[in-house]
Amino acid sequence: MTGSDTLNQAGKALSDAEEEPARVIGARRDTPAIKLIAMLAEAGDQPQLISASVGTMVVGLLARRPDVARGGARMLAAHLVATGVKTAIKHRFDRRRPAAAEESGDHHFRHGSSDDHEENSFPSGHTAGAVAVALAASRDIHGAAGPAALGALAIAAAQPATGSHYLSDVLVGAAIGWASEAVVSAIFDRVEPGIERAIGIAEER
Numbered sequence: 001m002t003g004s005d006t007l008n009q010a011g012k013a014l015s016d017a018e019e020e021p022a023r024v025i026g027a028r029r030d031t032p033a034i035k036l037i038a039m040l041a042e043a044g045d046q047p048q049l050i051s052a053s054v055g056t057m058v059v060g061l062l063a064r065r066p067d068v069a070r071g072g073a074r075m076l077a078a079h080l081v082a083t084g085v086k087t088a089i090k091h092r093f094d095r096r097r098p099a100a101a102e103e104s105g106d107h108h109f110r111h112g113s114s115d116d117h118e119e120n121s122f123p124s125g126h127t128a129g130a131v132a133v134a135l136a137a138s139r140d141i142h143g144a145a146g147p148a149a150l151g152a153l154a155i156a157a158a159q160p161a162t163g164s165h166y167l168s169d170v171l172v173g174a175a176i177g178w179a180s181e182a183v184v185s186a187i188f189d190r191v192e193p194g195i196e197r198a199i200g201i202a203e204e205r
Contacts, residue, residue: 004111011095011109018166019107022098026163029099034161041158043151044126049079049133056137071140074188075133082132082180086125086173095122099163124165124173130155131177132184139185152177 028034042048057072059065094112096119101107109122134152138145156174159165165173 008110011093011111014168015095015107015109018168019101022107022160022163022166023102025160025167026098026102029161029163037158038162038164041126041155041162044130044155046079046083046125046129049129050076053079053133056141067140067142070188070192071137071144074136074139074185077188078132078136078177078181078184079129081184082128082177083125085176085180086123086128089123089172089176090120090125093122094119095166095169097121097164098160098166102163121165122169122172123176124156124159124169127152127156127159127165127170127173128176128180131174132181133177135178135181136185 029038043052053072053076055072056075057069060067060069060072091113092111093109094114095109096104096106097117098121100118112119114120130152134148137148156170159170160167
């Protein structure tokens, strides 16, 4: 048995286990309330998160708030890393999104590299990006931890409810966001003192 066969078997087992819960969770996805939630959850899409990160950095620079500027830079870096990781994984798997799978009756999850949006359910990119940005914001920006965590949680919770992702997609996306932010912050915390020292020397001169 090849590695692809093993992945396909594991994917089928997971899809079978999640098919019924996904149907129950997404039963109300066509209601006005869930459609509104789906629209608000687009705050977790790539352009919006990049804009929020860059905007935070600019506001920090204009307001002469190093903590806010640093937070914005950390948010952007964490988001870019999380996006790169989730994109690499999406290129290795084809998983039909819950809403499309219910319509077609085909809940497949297999090794593949389709560019079709409906085949790219695994993992949740919205969740990965939202978690990475929320954690990054909470590192530097005073008072941001609570609202950022609530925002990320809302975006993640909206994915199964709207039929965009399975629960496992969301959990893996959250793990990607957490790990990406941890790596970025470890680099930031290691490099930042050297940058500050260099700036201090430059200012003295």
